[in-house]
Amino acid sequence: xxPPRKSQxxxxxxxxxxxxxxGAVRSAQKLREQWQxxxxxxxxxxxxxxxxxxxxxxxxxxxxxxxDDANNRVMSAVAPQxxxxxxxYRPNNLERRPRAxxxxxxxLTADAGWGTDTPVxxxxxxxxAAVYDISADAREAAKLAYQGAxxxxxxxxxxxxxxxxxxxxxxxxxxxxxxxxxxxxEVIDDEDDLA
Amino acid sequence: xxxxxxxVENDTLAPATRGVGSLVEAILDDPEALVYFLLNVGDxxxxxxxxxxDSNDGVRRLAIIDVATSTKLPDLxxxxxxxxxxxxxxxxxxxxxxxxxxxxxxxxxxxxxxDHIGGMGELLSKYNGLHxxxxxxxxxxxxxxxxxxxxxxxxxxYASDACIDQxxxxxxxxxxxxxxxxxxxxxxxxxxxxLQPTSGTTAYLDSVKVTVMGPGVGLRSRFDTYGVExxxxxxxxxxxxxxxxxxxxxxTDEADRLNRRAVKKRSRRLxxxxxxxxxxxxxxxxxxxxxxxxxxxxxxxxxQAARGRDYLASDVFKMSHHASKHGINLELLxxxxxxxxxxxxxxxxxxxxxxxxxxxxxxxESRQATTTSDAARLTDHELxxxxxxxxxxxxxGSPTGSMAVMVPRRPSRAIRIFRLMDGAxxxxxxxxxxxxxx
Numbered sequence: 001x002x003p004p005r006k007s008q009x010x011x012x013x014x015x016x017x018x019x020x021x022x023g024a025v026r027s028a029q030k031l032r033e034q035w036q037x038x039x040x041x042x043x044x045x046x047x048x049x050x051x052x053x054x055x056x057x058x059x060x061x062x063x064x065x066x067x068d069d070a071n072n073r074v075m076s077a078v079a080p081q082x083x084x085x086x087x088x089y090r091p092n093n094l095e096r097r098p099r100a101x102x103x104x105x106x107x108l109t110a111d112a113g114w115g116t117d118t119p120v121x122x123x124x125x126x127x128x129a130a131v132y133d134i135s136a137d138a139r140e141a142a143k144l145a146y147q148g149a150x151x152x153x154x155x156x157x158x159x160x161x162x163x164x165x166x167x168x169x170x171x172x173x174x175x176x177x178x179x180x181x182x183x184x185x186e187v188i189d190d191e192d193d194l195a
Numbered sequence: 196x197x198x199x200x201x202x203v204e205n206d207t208l209a210p211a212t213r214g215v216g217s218l219v220e221a222i223l224d225d226p227e228a229l230v231y232f233l234l235n236v237g238d239x240x241x242x243x244x245x246x247x248x249d250s251n252d253g254v255r256r257l258a259i260i261d262v263a264t265s266t267k268l269p270d271l272x273x274x275x276x277x278x279x280x281x282x283x284x285x286x287x288x289x290x291x292x293x294x295x296x297x298x299x300x301x302x303x304x305x306x307x308x309x310d311h312i313g314g315m316g317e318l319l320s321k322y323n324g325l326h327x328x329x330x331x332x333x334x335x336x337x338x339x340x341x342x343x344x345x346x347x348x349x350x351x352x353y354a355s356d357a358c359i360d361q362x363x364x365x366x367x368x369x370x371x372x373x374x375x376x377x378x379x380x381x382x383x384x385x386x387x388x389x390l391q392p393t394s395g396t397t398a399y400l401d402s403v404k405v406t407v408m409g410p411g412v413g414l415r416s417r418f419d420t421y422g423v424e425x426x427x428x429x430x431x432x433x434x435x436x437x438x439x440x441x442x443x444x445x446x447t448d449e450a451d452r453l454n455r456r457a458v459k460k461r462s463r464r465l466x467x468x469x470x471x472x473x474x475x476x477x478x479x480x481x482x483x484x485x486x487x488x489x490x491x492x493x494x495x496x497x498x499q500a501a502r503g504r505d506y507l508a509s510d511v512f513k514m515s516h517h518a519s520k521h522g523i524n525l526e527l528l529x530x531x532x533x534x535x536x537x538x539x540x541x542x543x544x545x546x547x548x549x550x551x552x553x554x555x556x557x558x559x560e561s562r563q564a565t566t567t568s569d570a571a572r573l574t575d576h577e578l579x580x581x582x583x584x585x586x587x588x589x590x591x592g593s594p595t596g597s598m599a600v601m602v603p604r605r606p607s608r609a610i611r612i613f614r615l616m617d618g619a620x621x622x623x624x625x626x627x628x629x630x631x632x633x
Contacts, residue, residue, distance in 0.1 A: 039370055039371050042308060045520070049546060064375045065379065071313060071317075071372075074309075100424070101425070103370045142371075142375070145379070146368035149378035149379070149382035150389060
């Protein structure tokens with residue numbers, strides 16, 4: 001039987017606190033009020049579109065939920081893919097190109113650099129404070145949402161052994177490191193391709 | 196307006212008519228027609244198919260493909276419901292009350308990008324909220340609470356009187372808030388039949404046939420590795436109307452006996468390209484061999500004899516990915532060979548400056564090869580190319596806006612296109628519709 005739908009997070013819903021952010025944020029209140037959920041929405045040619053939503057909550061059924069007005073509060077920013085690689089991915093040993101679905105937890109208390117169609121010239125403009133790569137957790141949450149919506153979700157009361165193994169696996173995962181946005185004057189642009 | 200697009204000449208559109216508007220007049224004049232709406236929502240997709248009257252009960256139902264924003268489509272559906280039709284001596288409305296059981300035959304989320312599913316969670320919630328098994332009435336008589344499952348629901352989660360019958364998506368999970376909202380709504384709607392189809396999947400919506408052209412199985416089986424670009428996960432769909440041309444005729448010997456005859460007249464096809472890019476289309480050309488240029492000419496001839504038209508050939512093509520330079524190429528356009536090419540994009544500007552010059556040039560070249568002939572290029576209107584974000588050549592640069600394509604059942608009638616003259620953030624006023632002159 002599916003859980004009843006709630007139109008928006010209850011006041012007591014805790015913020016989603018992915019394993020990779022444990023230790024990075026001190027309080028649920030700060031996570032909810034100061035952090036944003038940032039997704040690489042689309043990569044078109046040499047341009048990366050980032051979208052930021054308010055930080056999600058976790059409902060009592062283990063799903064990520066956003067407040068009803070989240071779509072009104074979503075903001076986007078545009079960055080050259082090259083800049084993402086040089087200022088964010090490469091300095092932090094993220095050995096991949098920016099790709100749609102990459103997700104970051106970012107402390108953003110202002111809107112500067114966001115809400116414009118003009119590509120930023122310096123990533124520090126849109127990530128002025130702490131930023132963490134939470135892609136693995138976000139993708140897992142999306143997969144759980146997808147599979148939970150598509151197939152039965154089982155009661156875990158009689159599957160303690162299976163759950164215990166899953167918990168131990170989760171503990172072994174590396175914690176997310178705070179990413180450093182390399183200042184432009186430190187960037188060595190030795191890439192030939194401009195894509 | 197970007198330099199790629201020229202303003203639409205005012206005299207290429209017939210004047211708006213008084214009263215209900217030219218589109219509604221045309222629908223009432225050809226009540227069997229399939230009507231396809233491509234809404235102006237900027238760089239995004241919201242599409243509605245007003246299906247022909249069902250052969251079982253005469254009711255027009257709907258199919259929805261992508262919902263970029265939350266209010267424009269439900270508003271259009273409400274307005275279609277307000278259209279009064281005189282039939283059989285009685286008055287009724289063009290479509291049933293929004294939310295009626297089985298009204299929406301299918302909802303398709305072509306792929307999980309915000310500009311395609313941004314309004315999907317809200318749409319599902321809205322029409323599920325109208326499902327009478329979904330909610331229990333409150334004891335104070337104030338209507339459904341919206342959050343309590345009825346006893347009937349608990350007993351019969353697959354009750355068939357839901358408004359939305361089927362939901363199709365490619366099976367690509369994506370970590371955005373819109374995706375989570377869509378999945379949360381689907382999770383509590385077990386009565387909606389779910390499908391993650393791949394190329395070749397076929398469904399019949401009474402007299403309309405739907406064939407999935409992409410993604411191919413080869414792409415689908417790579418989704419979990421994130422080795423597939425999200426756009427290439429797009430469900431690309433071919434709608435064909437009528438699905439077949441089988442007619443009855445009275446037996447010459449027994450007047451109360453009917454025989455069935457197949458009539459060889461071409462059906463009309465709409466190819467809706469989602470945001471599919473090169474990889475997806477490349478796979479489609481493998482899954483659906485070219486009946487003209489197949490390297491094995493004997494096989495090509497046999498397939499053509501059996502199939503008739505090329506698999507990808509269509510009359511109307513909603514070009515992929517808002518006519519980005521990655522969504523389309525000339526070879527594909529030549530194979531599709533559509534008389535009308537529709538683009539859902541702003542008229543330039545935005546972060547990507549869609550539609551892209553390369554895609555628009557390919558579209559124009561596919562309709563009129565001038566590169567070698569040196570002939571003067573015809574206008575987009577003359578070539579059958581229409582962009583939702585294009586504006587008129589009047590002083591105000593008025594929007595030409597959303598499109599409605601009327602696809603008649605009868606082969607003798609031509610496809611008709613209407614512009615609904617709405618801005619990207621405006622609701623549609625059907626009375627303002629203007630027909631594209633042909």
